[in-house]
Amino acid sequence: MVSNKKVLFQKIPTAYPVIGEHIAVEHSEFNLDAPLLSGEFILKTLVLSVDPYMRGRMRDVSIESYAPAFVVGQPIDGYAVAIVEKSNSSVYKVGDYLYGMGDFVNYAKMSEAEAKARGMEVRPDIPTSGLPITNYVGVLGMPGATAYFGLEQVGKPKAGETIYISAASGAVGQLVGQLAKTQGLRVVGSAGSDEKVAHLKNTGFDAAFNYKTEDTDAKLTEYCPDGVDIYFDNVGGVMLETTINHMNNYGRIVACGAISQYNTSFEESYGVRNLVQMVGKRLRFEGYIILDHPDFDGPFRERMAKILLDGKFKYLEDVVDGIENAPEALLDVLHGKNFGKKVVHVADA
Amino acid sequence: MVSNKKVLFQKIPTAYPVIGEHIAVEHSEFNLDAPLLSGEFILKTLVLSVDPYMRGRMRDVSIESYAPAFVVGQPIDGYAVAIVEKSNSSVYKVGDYLYGMGDFVNYAKMSEAEAKARGMEVRPDIPTSGLPITNYVGVLGMPGATAYFGLEQVGKPKAGETIYISAASGAVGQLVGQLAKTQGLRVVGSAGSDEKVAHLKNTGFDAAFNYKTEDTDAKLTEYCPDGVDIYFDNVGGVMLETTINHMNNYGRIVACGAISQYNTSFEESYGVRNLVQMVGKRLRFEGYIILDHPDFDGPFRERMAKILLDGKFKYLEDVVDGIENAPEALLDVLHGKNFGKKVVHVADA
Numbered sequence: 001m002v003s004n005k006k007v008l009f010q011k012i013p014t015a016y017p018v019i020g021e022h023i024a025v026e027h028s029e030f031n032l033d034a035p036l037l038s039g040e041f042i043l044k045t046l047v048l049s050v051d052p053y054m055r056g057r058m059r060d061v062s063i064e065s066y067a068p069a070f071v072v073g074q075p076i077d078g079y080a081v082a083i084v085e086k087s088n089s090s091v092y093k094v095g096d097y098l099y100g101m102g103d104f105v106n107y108a109k110m111s112e113a114e115a116k117a118r119g120m121e122v123r124p125d126i127p128t129s130g131l132p133i134t135n136y137v138g139v140l141g142m143p144g145a146t147a148y149f150g151l152e153q154v155g156k157p158k159a160g161e162t163i164y165i166s167a168a169s170g171a172v173g174q175l176v177g178q179l180a181k182t183q184g185l186r187v188v189g190s191a192g193s194d195e196k197v198a199h200l201k202n203t204g205f206d207a208a209f210n211y212k213t214e215d216t217d218a219k220l221t222e223y224c225p226d227g228v229d230i231y232f233d234n235v236g237g238v239m240l241e242t243t244i245n246h247m248n249n250y251g252r253i254v255a256c257g258a259i260s261q262y263n264t265s266f267e268e269s270y271g272v273r274n275l276v277q278m279v280g281k282r283l284r285f286e287g288y289i290i291l292d293h294p295d296f297d298g299p300f301r302e303r304m305a306k307i308l309l310d311g312k313f314k315y316l317e318d319v320v321d322g323i324e325n326a327p328e329a330l331l332d333v334l335h336g337k338n339f340g341k342k343v344v345h346v347a348d349a
Numbered sequence: 350m351v352s353n354k355k356v357l358f359q360k361i362p363t364a365y366p367v368i369g370e371h372i373a374v375e376h377s378e379f380n381l382d383a384p385l386l387s388g389e390f391i392l393k394t395l396v397l398s399v400d401p402y403m404r405g406r407m408r409d410v411s412i413e414s415y416a417p418a419f420v421v422g423q424p425i426d427g428y429a430v431a432i433v434e435k436s437n438s439s440v441y442k443v444g445d446y447l448y449g450m451g452d453f454v455n456y457a458k459m460s461e462a463e464a465k466a467r468g469m470e471v472r473p474d475i476p477t478s479g480l481p482i483t484n485y486v487g488v489l490g491m492p493g494a495t496a497y498f499g500l501e502q503v504g505k506p507k508a509g510e511t512i513y514i515s516a517a518s519g520a521v522g523q524l525v526g527q528l529a530k531t532q533g534l535r536v537v538g539s540a541g542s543d544e545k546v547a548h549l550k551n552t553g554f555d556a557a558f559n560y561k562t563e564d565t566d567a568k569l570t571e572y573c574p575d576g577v578d579i580y581f582d583n584v585g586g587v588m589l590e591t592t593i594n595h596m597n598n599y600g601r602i603v604a605c606g607a608i609s610q611y612n613t614s615f616e617e618s619y620g621v622r623n624l625v626q627m628v629g630k631r632l633r634f635e636g637y638i639i640l641d642h643p644d645f646d647g648p649f650r651e652r653m654a655k656i657l658l659d660g661k662f663k664y665l666e667d668v669v670d671g672i673e674n675a676p677e678a679l680l681d682v683l684h685g686k687n688f689g690k691k692v693v694h695v696a697d698a
Contacts, residue, residue, distance in 0.1 A: 056629065065629050066598075236625055249415075255627040262625070271620015276585055276611070278604040278636040280405065280414050285634040287627040 004030035005323045007104035009070035013058055016263045016334060019327045022058065023076065030107040036088035039112040045102055048323070048344040049079040049137035050330040051171065052234075055262040066289045075103040077118075079137045081126060082108075083349050091115075097126040097349075099136055104326055106346065125301075127349070131308055132317075138341035139308065139315040143171035145300050146256060146290045151176050153293075154254045154286050155230040159184030162224050164243060167234035168208065169196040169316070171341035172256060176232050177205050178313050185230075188223045190216065190239075192336045199339070203314045211239065220246045227251075235260045237270035244274050247281055255287035263334060316340030353379035354672045356453035358419035362407055365612045365683060368676045371407065372425065379456040385437035388461040394451055397672070397693040398428035398486035399679040400520065401583075404611040415638045424452040426467075428486045430475060431457075432698050440464075446475040446698075448485055453675055455695065474650075476698070480657055481666075487690035488657065488664040492520035494649045495605060495639045500525050502642075503603045503635050504579040508533030511573050513592060516583035517557065518545040518665065520690035521605060525581050526554050527662050534579075537572045539565065539588075541685045548688070552663045560588065569595045576600075584609045586619035593623050596630055604636035612683060665689030 006026045013022045032042065053067060054076070061069040070076050080102025087094050091112050100120035102108070110120075126136055138144060150172070151157060163180045165173045168189025177187045181204045189200045190211040200208035207223035209216075216239060220228065227248035233240055236258025247253070261269050277283065290296070307313055318340045320329045326344045333342045355375045362371040381391065402416060403425070410418040419425050429451025436443050440461055449469035451457070459469075475485055487493060499521070500506060512529045514522045517538025526536045530553045538549045539560040549557035556572035558565075565588060569577065576597035582589055585607025596602070610618050626632065639645070656662055667689045669678045675693045682691045 066631075240624065255624075255632075257628060258625040266622060269622040269625065271590075271622045272624055273615060273618040273620045275589065275604075275621055276607040276618070278634060279606060279638070280636070282415075282636045282638055282641065283604075284636070285627060287629070287631045287633070289628070289631055292631065 001029040001031055002107065004028050004106045006075045007323065007326050009058065009072055009074060009076050011072065012060060013263075014265065017055070017058060017331065019331065023327045023330070025324045025327065032086060032107070034109075036086065036109070037111075039089045039091075041087035041089045041092045041110055041115075042085045043082040043098065043102070043108045043110055044085040045080055045082045045104075045106055045108070045323070045346045046349060047081045047134050047137055048102065048104055048326060048346055049141065049143075050326060050333050050342050050344060051078065051143065052257055052259045052262065052333055054078060054330060055334055066291060075105050077101050077103045079142050081123075081133050081136050092120075092122065096122045097124070099123045099126065099141070104323060106323060125305070129305060129309075131305065134317050134319055134343045134345065135308065135315070137343055138171055138317060139175060139313075140301055140304055142290055143341060144175055144304055145293075145297055147172045147175035148179060148300050148304065149290055149293060149296055150232065150254045150256050150288060151179050151230075154288050155232065155252050157183050157185050157230055161229035162186040162188065162226055163230040163232060164220065164224060164228045164246070165189040165232040165234070166211070166239050166243075167191065167257070167259060167336070168200055168205070169340060170234060170338070173232065173234055174200070174203060174316060174340065175313075178203055181205075186224075186226075188220075190219070193339075196339060199316060216242045217245070230254065232256060233258070237261055237272075241270070241272045241274055244272070244277050244283070247277065247283055249281050251281060251283050253283060253285040255285060259334070259336070318342045319345050321345050350378040350380055351456065353377050353455045355424045356672065356675050358407065358421055358423060358425050360421065361409060362612075363614065366404070366407060366680065368680065372676045372679070374673045374676065381435060381456070383458070385435065385458070386460075388438045388440075390436035390438045390441045390459060390464075391434045392431040392447065392451070392457050392459055393434040394429055394431045394453075394455055394457075394672070394695045395698060396430045396483050396486055397451065397453055397675060397695055398490065398492075399675060399682050399691050399693060400427065400492065401606055401608045401611065401682055403427060403679060404683055415640055424454050426450050426452045428490050430472075430482050430485050441469075441471065445471045446473070448472045448475065448490070453672060455672060474654070478654060478658075480654065483666050483668055483692045483694065484657065484664070486692055487520055487666060488524060488662075489650055489653055491639055492690060493524055493653055494642075494646055496521045496524035497528060497649050497653065498639055498642060498645055499581065499603045499605050499637060500528050500579075503637050504581065504601050506532050506534055506579055510578035511535040511537065511575055512579040512581060513569065513573060513577045513595070514538040514581040514583070515560070515588050515592075516540065516606070516608060516685070517549055517554070518689060519583060519687070522581065522583055523549070523552060523665060523689065524662075527552055529579075530554075535573075535575075537569075539568070542688075545688060548665060565591045566594070579603065581605060582607070586610055586621075590619070590621045590623055593621070593626050593632070596626065596632055598630050600630060600632050602632060602634040604634060608683070608685070667691045668694050670694050
């Protein structure tokens with residue numbers, strides 16, 4: 001028997017989730033030697049991704065959305081890299097690295113059908129690429145594809161334009177900024193600490209500011225003297241309203257996230273008062289979810305791995321050790337306390 | 350000498366403009382027999398269009414926007430049909446019908462250069478088509494092109510989808526609804542009086558309601574049981590917020606106008622609180638201005654004239670007589686008191 005920690009969803013939160021009340025770690029045991037039916041195998045979790053969108057999954061199961069609701073009493077799940085520890089399957093063999101939606105547990109027994117339903121794919125590139133495994137749930141995973149797709153397909157950047165990115169040091173933002181830089185844009189970002197701002201400048205942002213200590217409106221005036229052509233919006237709320245005032249005609253607002261609004265009720269949500277500018281400035285404000293574009297994934301990963309191996313990009317990860325620290329890691333992301341892409345390192349292969 | 354009434358812009362309003370304070374009628378005289386320099390001609394105004402966008406022109410000239418600011422002390426201008434009364438020009442001949450941006454005056458002396466700057470074009474189709482001249486500043490003019498372009502190019506409708514149109518009996522809305530009907534959409538509209546609602550049903554809307562006496566949220570639930578795929582937004586504000594709650598995944602919000610927000614300060618503007626749904630529902634919210642698409646105009650007019658001559662469309666006009674009533678007509682449009690496209694009939698040819 002081995003120790004098997006699980007992160008359980010316990011109760012639907014109405015504001016920020018609280019550890020112990022809404023999510024909690026359960027200690028249990030797992031029998032690695034239990035017999036496996038044909039097609040079954042045992043997965044050992046290596047890394048887990050914690051991301052803002054997970055807040056949206058903490059809802060009543062009756063409410064439909066792009067990502068399924070977490071089930072009360074069950075482990076939460078998310079993007080994961082795991083290794084096959086034991087196997088009675090000809091598809092998933094011992095030593096195979098898998099990427100897909102994994103439960104927040106140390107060990108899990110799985111059937112081939114369940115693995116398929118979770119989008120688990122065998123990924124021989126993970127142990128051979130020379131890139132850290134944590135990259136595969138971040139810059140090479142969902143957040144990376146979200147950044148690349150959002151900038152390219154929704155933002156439609158043109159050299160010489162100005163892009164402004166909020167939550168710019170996060171999993172998506174830091175990559176958007178560096179990609180935009182390679183395409184000849186003026187890149188401006190904001191983040192919630194001076195340390196994050198310094199990191200942004202260090203990755204090549206033309207300008208960056210701490211939105212908690214500086215006035216966003218004044219800083220946008222100063223740093224975007226020609227206005228904003230693309231606003232890559234990760235936060236929504238008052239930041240969105242302020243930025244709309246700086247948008248140029250034909251500007252694009254890439255609706256990637258709205259983290260400032262994820263933990264408030266509708267009544268308490270910030271009301272954006274200047275949408276009248278959508279018409280006069282001919283703005284396009286467009287939301288997208290990377291899950292809708294699975295065909296994008298393969299080509300994206302190939303291009304991104306090449307970029308990373310070139311060594312020119314600086315993708316900052318904020319790695320915590322131990323699955324028992326996953327709830328706090330998730331809370332950190334929701335509160336903006338992460339410094340770079342937050343990843344939970346659960347175990348080595 | 351003939352009487353020449355002019356509608357002057359007198360002062361920049363901060364809320365709804367007031368007749369006598371912000372716009373006023375001036376009585377003057379015009380000498381039809383004054384000598385004309387080479388290239389000069391005299392225009393007699395026949396019909397004038399009053400439209401919501403004109404409120405946006407009542408601003409400080411230093412503020413740039415898609416349509417130039419009105420100049421204090423000068424006549425306001427707008428879409429007009431006029432006839433050449435006298436001429437010393439080989440381009441604009443006596444009896445020619447002109448369409449373009451005309452001053453709100455009975456008579457005006459004009460040079461060829463000024464006529465060109467105002468986009469004045471000789472339009473032989475106007476007196477020969479068999480369609481009312483008022484149509485040329487409405488269903489065949491800017492509002493018509495706005496409706497057609499917005500539905501087709503921005504909304505991208507698909508048969509079987511549901512479209513909801515606010516200010517649906519207005520110059521743009523009533524046409525959007527009828528066009529959408531021909532493309533196999535379920536068409537739902539709202540307007541501000543029972544009389545307008547009855548008219549919408551009479552033009553083939555599947556359902557319509559009076560937003561002043563009915564609850565929009567309840568009515569959208571009832572009339573759009575499969576949700577809203579396209580929201581053709583003419584009003585903005587709380588109507589926009591309520592409709593976002595009913596939007597389907599991949600829905601489009603055509604930002605055509607925001608009349609509920611034109612006469613309020615930024616501070617008093619309605620704050621839309623549910624933009625977080627832009628991401629989860631992958632909505633596209635897009636503004637446009639028909640002036641950006643001059644190439645659309647010719648082909649549009651040809652198609653639209655054919656549709657109108659077929660006699661199947663019901664395009665309601667709210668015609669007032671006399672240029673002295675133009676200020677009130679404009680106020681009516683801003684207050685939603687018009688019943689159909691508001692047009693000022695100034696004179697017969």
